[in-house]
Amino acid sequence: MDECAVCGRRGVSLLWARHKERGGIWICAECWKKLYEDNMLVYGSGESGCSC
Numbered sequence: 001m002d003e004c005a006v007c008g009r010r011g012v013s014l015l016w017a018r019h020k021e022r023g024g025i026w027i028c029a030e031c032w033k034k035l036y037e038d039n040m041l042v043y044g045s046g047e048s049g050c051s052c
Contacts, residue, residue: 006031018042 003010005025019020020040026033031046 004031006035022039 002026004012004014005022006027006032007024009028009030012028014028015032016024017027017032017035018024018041020042032041
């Protein structure tokens with residue numbers, strides 16, 4: 001959980017999101033925004049995680 005499951009960035013704050021195809025994943029804010037815009041996240045996901 002120390003890196004974004006989409007882009008692999010480390011050292012950034014992560015958000016937990018439920019991806020429509022991959023299930024629950026930890027992602028950075030940039031990837032969350034892109035996946036949200038592409039309608040790939042299940043409604044209600046985006047809880048704050050840690051800044052690992």
